[in-house]
Amino acid sequence: MKKTIVAFLVVLMIAALAIPTFAQPIKVLFMPGVTDPFYFTMEKGIKAAAAKAGVDLTVAEYPKAWGPENQIPILQAMVAKDKYDLLLIAPTSADALKAPLKAIYDQGTEIITVDTFIGDGDYSKQSDYSFPLSYIGSDNQLGGKQMAEQLAKLVGEKGKVYCQATNPDASSVQDRVKGFTAGVSEFPNMMLVGVEWCLDVQQKAQEQTLAALQINKDIVGIFGLNVFSAQGATQAVVNAGLSGAVKMCLWDATLSNIDNLKKGNADLVLAQKPGEMGSLAIEWGVKYLKDKKNVKVPKKVIPGFEFFTRQNVNDQGMQQYIYQ
Amino acid sequence: MNGQSAAAGTAGGFLETRTGRALASNWAACFLILMFAVFSLTSGSFLSVANFQNVIHLQTLPFLLAAGETFVIITGGIDLSVGFVTGLASVCAAKSIQVLLAAGMTATQSVALSLAGVLVLSALPGLVNGLVITKFRVPPFIATMGMWGIANGLALKISNGFPMTGLPDKLPEIGNGYLVYILPGQFVSFLSKPVGFANSRIRELLRLLPYSLPFILLVLAILAFALKRTRFGRHTYAIGGNVDAAVRSGISVDRHLVGVYVLSSLLAGMGGIFNVFQTGIGNYTTFNAQYEFFAIAAVVIGGASLAGGKGRIWSSAVGVLVLAFLENGLAISGVQPFYRYIAVGVLLVVAVVIDKIFPDLR
Numbered sequence: 001m002k003k004t005i006v007a008f009l010v011v012l013m014i015a016a017l018a019i020p021t022f023a024q025p026i027k028v029l030f031m032p033g034v035t036d037p038f039y040f041t042m043e044k045g046i047k048a049a050a051a052k053a054g055v056d057l058t059v060a061e062y063p064k065a066w067g068p069e070n071q072i073p074i075l076q077a078m079v080a081k082d083k084y085d086l087l088l089i090a091p092t093s094a095d096a097l098k099a100p101l102k103a104i105y106d107q108g109t110e111i112i113t114v115d116t117f118i119g120d121g122d123y124s125k126q127s128d129y130s131f132p133l134s135y136i137g138s139d140n141q142l143g144g145k146q147m148a149e150q151l152a153k154l155v156g157e158k159g160k161v162y163c164q165a166t167n168p169d170a171s172s173v174q175d176r177v178k179g180f181t182a183g184v185s186e187f188p189n190m191m192l193v194g195v196e197w198c199l200d201v202q203q204k205a206q207e208q209t210l211a212a213l214q215i216n217k218d219i220v221g222i223f224g225l226n227v228f229s230a231q232g233a234t235q236a237v238v239n240a241g242l243s244g245a246v247k248m249c250l251w252d253a254t255l256s257n258i259d260n261l262k263k264g265n266a267d268l269v270l271a272q273k274p275g276e277m278g279s280l281a282i283e284w285g286v287k288y289l290k291d292k293k294n295v296k297v298p299k300k301v302i303p304g305f306e307f308f309t310r311q312n313v314n315d316q317g318m319q320q321y322i323y324q
Numbered sequence: 325m326n327g328q329s330a331a332a333g334t335a336g337g338f339l340e341t342r343t344g345r346a347l348a349s350n351w352a353a354c355f356l357i358l359m360f361a362v363f364s365l366t367s368g369s370f371l372s373v374a375n376f377q378n379v380i381h382l383q384t385l386p387f388l389l390a391a392g393e394t395f396v397i398i399t400g401g402i403d404l405s406v407g408f409v410t411g412l413a414s415v416c417a418a419k420s421i422q423v424l425l426a427a428g429m430t431a432t433q434s435v436a437l438s439l440a441g442v443l444v445l446s447a448l449p450g451l452v453n454g455l456v457i458t459k460f461r462v463p464p465f466i467a468t469m470g471m472w473g474i475a476n477g478l479a480l481k482i483s484n485g486f487p488m489t490g491l492p493d494k495l496p497e498i499g500n501g502y503l504v505y506i507l508p509g510q511f512v513s514f515l516s517k518p519v520g521f522a523n524s525r526i527r528e529l530l531r532l533l534p535y536s537l538p539f540i541l542l543v544l545a546i547l548a549f550a551l552k553r554t555r556f557g558r559h560t561y562a563i564g565g566n567v568d569a570a571v572r573s574g575i576s577v578d579r580h581l582v583g584v585y586v587l588s589s590l591l592a593g594m595g596g597i598f599n600v601f602q603t604g605i606g607n608y609t610t611f612n613a614q615y616e617f618f619a620i621a622a623v624v625i626g627g628a629s630l631a632g633g634k635g636r637i638w639s640s641a642v643g644v645l646v647l648a649f650l651e652n653g654l655a656i657s658g659v660q661p662f663y664r665y666i667a668v669g670v671l672l673v674v675a676v677v678i679d680k681i682f683p684d685l686r
Contacts, residue, residue: 035611040485062485064476064611197661201613202603203382207648210378211655214369217527228610231487235603239378239500245526256487256605263493324486 025056026085026289028282029109031075033090033116033170034200035062036227037254038274041323042114045275046088049282058082066167066200068096079104086285088278090115094171098129105131110289112136112281115274116171124299133288136281136301138272140175143305144223147176147249148183150268150307151221154247158189159220162212164205164233166226168197176225176251193219198229205232206239213240221247227254234260253308253322261313269308271321276303348682352625352642352675356649363653370656373532379648381500381534384602385410386644388540388595389619390626391547392588394640397623398551398564399584400632401457401464405471406592407616409449411609412479413596417442418488418606431492439597446593447586449475454582468585472616479608488606499601503533536598543594548637560584564632621668622647625675634679646671 030046032039043059050057060078063070071092079087087109091097098118105111111132113121119129151161161184165177177195184192193216198205205228213219213236222237224230230250234257237246243265250257253271260266280301288295306321347354364371389406396403417438424434449471456467505513507521507529517529551557559580562570570577600606609615626643628635647668654664 035480035485037486066612196655199612200610202607202610203385203613207379207382207651208655208661210375210382211652214372214375214378215367215656215658217369227487231603231605231607238496239381240374241529241531242526245524254487255489259489259605 025054026286027056027058027082028086028088028285029058029060029078029082029084030278031060031071031078031087031089032062033071033092034066035064036200037323038115038227038252038272039090042090042274042278045278046282047278048275049279053282053286055086055282055286058084063092066092066170068093072096072100075100075104079107079109083107084109085289087111088114088281088285091118091171092116093169094118094120102128102131110285112285114277114281121171121300133297134281134284134299134301136277136284136303138172138277138305139302140172141179141182143251143270143272144176144179144181144225145183146179146305146307147223147251147268147270148180148186151223151247151249152184152187152190154249154267155190155220157187160191160193160216160218161221161223162193162209162216162219163195163223164209164212164225164229165195165197166200166205166229173225180223180225198232200226200228202228202232202235205229206236207232209233209236210240213237213242213246219246221249224248224250224257227252227257230254230257230266231260234265238265253306255322255324258308258313258322261308261310264310267310269313271306271308271323273303273306273321274323348678349627350639350642351678352627352639352646356642356646359646359649359653363649363657366657367653370653373530375652375656377531377534377537379652380540380645381536383644383648384536384540384598385595386615386618386622386648387544387641388591388598389615390622390640390644391544391637392591393616393619393623394626394628394635394637395547395551395560395584396464396588397620397628397630398560398632398635399581400564400567401581401584402468402620402630403450403453403585403588404465404468404616405449405453405475406588406595406619407609407613408472408475408479409446409589409592410596410599410615411607412449412475412482413442413446413593414599415479415483415488415596415606415608416445417597417600418491419482421491421600422488425490425492431494435492435495442597443590443593446596447590449592450586450589451582453589454585457585458578458581476609476611483606483608485608487608491600491604491606493604495601496604498535499598499604501535502531503535503538504531506530506532536602539598543591544637544641551637556580556583561633564634566633618647621672621675624679625671627675627679629679630676643675 061074063074087104091113101111113132113135115137117135119127121135123130123132163180166173181192184190194212196208198208222233224233234248237243248266249268250266251270253269257269261269284297288297312318392406393403420438420441421434424438453468453471456462457464505517511518559575562575563577622643623640625646626639650667651664654667
C-alpha cells in the first residue's frame with residue numbers, strides 16, 4: 001500500500017511538472033521596426049499563423065520612428081514584464097541591437113530576425129551575432145538589382161536615373177541602394193545621378209525628388225525605395241507634371257503605390273511578402289521549440305518578390321501580395 | 325555691462341539709423357535674398373520659375389502651420405500638436421470621403437460634406453488644448469504635447485497605419501493644378517492642359533501659378549489682417565506682452581487663449597485637407613516629419629519671440645521660405661543631406677541669438 005501511495009505521488013509530481021510544459025502555449029513576442037504599412041501587414045501574417053499554431057502572441061508597441069533609440073526601450077520593457085519563448089524582431093540597427101538581443105537570448109528566448117538582421121545577416125558562421133535561429137526576410141540587394149534591371153528595360157537602357165532612399169542606418173535600405181547602384185552600373189548608357197535620404201518622411205522625399213529633377217531635368221527613371229520614399233517621389237513627379245515621362249519603379253505594394261500604378265503615375269511596383277515573412281517566422285519558431293533536437297531551422301529564409309505591372313495589376317492571383 | 329548689452333551697444337550706432345533698424349528687424353528676409361544670390365551662383369538650376377513654384381507649392385502646409393503657430397507664440401504659448409492634428413485631419417477627410425462614396429453620394433457631394441465636417445472637427449483639438457491650458461493652468465508645452473500623442477494615436481487607429489486610398493482622382497488634379505499652361509509657340513491654356521495634349525512633349529510644357537499660391541496668399545492675408553488690424557490681433561499681442569496688464573485692461577484672457585488654440589488647430593486641419601488634395605490619399609503624419617518643430621522654427625526665424633508679444637504673419641512666412649530655400653538650394657548645389665540638417669540647426673540658433681541680443685526689434 002505504502003509503495004502504491006509513493007508511486008502515485010511520484011506520478012502526480014511528474015505530471016505536475018509536465019503540465020505547464022504542455023498546457024501553457026508557447027509565448028511569442030513580435031517587435032516591429034517602425035509604424036508603417038509593411039510591419040502592419042507582417043503582423044497580420046504573424047497573427048494568422050499564431051492563431052493556427054495556438055501560440056500566445058504579444059505584439060509590442062510600434063516604435064514611432066526608425067532607430068535603436070526608439071526600439072530598444074520598448075523591447076526591454078516588454079522582456080522585463082514577461083518571459084517569452086520566441087522573439088520575432090525587425091532590428092532597427094545591425095550593430096546596436098546585437099547586445100540587447102544577446103542578453104535576451106541568454107535568458108532563454110529564441111530569436112528570429114524578420115525583414116532586417118544584425119551583423120551582416122549571415123548567422124551560419126561563428127560570430128558574436130550568430131545566435132538568432134534565422135533571418136527571414138527579403139534579399140534586399142537582389143531586389144535593388146532587379147529594380148535597376150526593370151527600370152533599365154523601361155527607359156531603354158539609357159539615361160539618368162535617381163534613387164529616393166529613406167533611413168541610411170537600416171540594413172535593408174543599405175542593401176537596396178547597393179543592389180540598385182550595382183544594377184545600374186551594368187548598363188553603360190545609364191547613370192545614377194543621386195541618392196537622397198528622406199528618413200521616412202513623405203514630404204521630404206517629395207522635396208528631395210523635386211530638387212533632383214531640378215538639377216537634372218533629363219532624369220528618365222526613379223527608384224522609390226520604400227513606402228514613404230516611393231509615395232513622395234511619385235508625388236514629386238506628379239507635381240512636376242512629368243507623369244509618364246519619368247518611369248517610376250516603386251518598392252512595397254501598398255494600396256497607394258498600386259493605385260499610382262493603375263493611374264499611370266508609376267510603372268512597376270515590387271511586392272515583398274511581409275505576411276509570409278511573419279507566418280514563416282512563427283512556423284519555423286514553433287516547429288523548433290516543439291522539437292529542438294530534431295528540427296534544424298535554415299539560417300536564412302528568403303520568401304522572394306512579386307512584381308506588379310500595369311498588365312498584371314488586376315490579376316486575381318496578384319491581389320494577395322498587396323499590403324492591406 | 326553684460327555680453328548681450330555689450331553686443332547691442334556695439335551694434336547700437338548702426339541700429340539707431342532707419343536703414344539699420346529696417347535691415348536688422350527683417351534680417352530673415354535679407355538672408356533669404358542673400359541665399360537667392362548665392363544659390364543662383366552655385367547652381368544654374370536654382371533660379372527658375374519652376375523651382376520657385378515647386379518650393380512654394382510644397383510649403384503650403386508649413387505656411388498654414390506657421391501662421392497658426394505665430395498667433396500661439398505671440399501669446400507666449402506653444403502648440404506642439406499641430407503636426408499630428410494635420411495627419412488626423414488628413415485621415416479623417418479620407419475616411420469620411422470613402423464612407424460617403426460607399427453610401428452612394430457623388431464624388432462632389434462626398435468631398436464637400438467631408439471637408440466641411442473635418443474643418444469643423446479640426447477645431448476640437450484646439451478647443452481641448454485651450455480649455456486644459458486656461459481652466460487647469462497646464463503649461464501649453466505639456467497640454468499640447470498630450471494632444472500631440474492623442475492626435476497621433478487617433479490618426480493611426482482610423483487609418484490602421486496604412487495610407488488611405490480610393491479617393492476621387494479629381495482631388496490631386498485640383499491640388500496640383502495650375503492656372504496657366506503654356507507650350508511655347510503652340511498654345512496658352514487656362515486651368516488645365518488642352519485635351520489631347522501629347523505626353524511626349526510634357527517636358528516642354530510651362531506651368532504657371534499653382535492653385536495653391538492664390539489660396540495660401542489669401543489665407544495669409546486674412547490672418548495678417550486679423551493680427552494687425554482687428555481687436556483679436558491686438559488682444560493677442562497684449563496677452564503675450566504682459567498678461568497681467570491684459571487682464572487689468574478687461575481682456576477676457578482665457579476666452580481669447582482658447583480662441584487662439586482653436587485657430588491654430590483649424591489651420592492644422594486645413595493643412596490636412598490640403599494634404600489630401602495634394603497627394604490624393606489620406607496620410608497620417610509620420611513621427612520623423614516633425615512639422616510642429618519646423619513651424620516653430622519658421623516663426624522664430626521670422627522674428628517672433630518665444631517669450632511672447634512679438635511676431636508677424638508675413639515674417640513667419642518668410643521664415644518658412646528661409647527653411648525651404650535653404651534646404652532646396654543646398655540640395656540643388658549638391659550638398660550632402662546631413663550637412664543640410666546642420667545648416668537648418670545653425671540658422672535656428674542664430675535666430676534665437678538675434679532675438680536675445682536685440683529684444684526690441686520688431
